[in-house]
């Protein structure tokens with residue numbers, strides 16, 4: 685058993701998540717930010733990689749008072765469970781994700797994470813330990829399911845999204861294409877990592893919807909399971 689996993693990302697018209705300096709930038713507009721807040725507030729949990737925490741210092745909180753009120757009325761915490769994939773326990777103890785907003789957090793580390801760093805983070809978050817070098821995402825998903833997580837939103841970055849696709853752990857992906865060009869051959873893209881080589885390994889997608897949003901476009905894709913092309 686694992687949660688339903690959907691990725692949400694914003695990329696430039698030339699397919700970049702950020703600049704070569706990995707600096708956080710606004711790619712999508714206000715309507716998209718409202719949409720993201722809504723789907724985040726409907727999710728049981730939200731996940732990012734440590735690369736994103738170090739680059740952007742996100743809080744991953746629900747921002748709109750209406751969305752917060754809706755969660756509270758359902759008896760939920762103000763924010764979904766926030767999860768960082770962090771093999772070496774490098775999350776800074778003063779990171780916004782650990783301090784801003786109410787609600788539980790999990791830092792997922794691998795067996796090689798230093799014990800003293802785990803203990804420091806354990807003051808603010810539960811710790812999941814699994815995987816020799818990198819976090820074992822499959823085992824983590826099973827643990828999240830047992831924890832009651834039915835829907836999991838993944839906010840990036842490209843390295844984590846690659847691992848999830850490689851392990852067949854993505855069900856849907858929202859791609860917001862903003863009206864800008866970033867460029868840079870080493871700038872992060874939605875799916876980085878090693879990349880698939882053979883055509884029959886490419887995850888196949890079905891387009892569920894396509895619409896204009898702000899001055900860009902929003903696509904919602906379903907990952908087609910067990911179909912090779």
Ligand SMILES: NC(=O)C1=CN([C@@H]2O[C@H](COP(=O)(O)OP(=O)(O)OC[C@H]3O[C@@H](n4cnc5c(N)ncnc54)[C@H](O)[C@@H]3O)[C@@H](O)[C@H]2O)C=CC1
Nearest residue numbers: 693694702706733734735736818819840841842843844847
């Ligand atoms: N435009 C957008 O929607 C978003 C953009 N970003 C951008 O993405 C960039 C950060 O992305 P990345 O550097 O790719 O970092 P990332 O956020 O994908 O984190 C990857 C890191 O997680 C750790 N990790 C542990 N276990 C892992 C596993 N099993 N699989 C994969 N990673 C594992 C590794 O240390 C790895 O380097 C930043 O520039 C950020 O601004 C991030 C989120 C959303």
Ligand SMILES: Nc1nc(O)c(N)c(N[C@@H]2O[C@H](COP(=O)(O)O)[C@@H](O)[C@H]2O)n1
Nearest residue numbers: 694709710711712720740742743744745
């Ligand atoms: N959906 C979306 N659109 C953009 O234009 C973006 N730049 C991002 N970036 C990611 O969203 C996260 C926001 O964190 P906060 O909760 O607002 O602190 C952060 O991880 C950015 O990388 N997303």
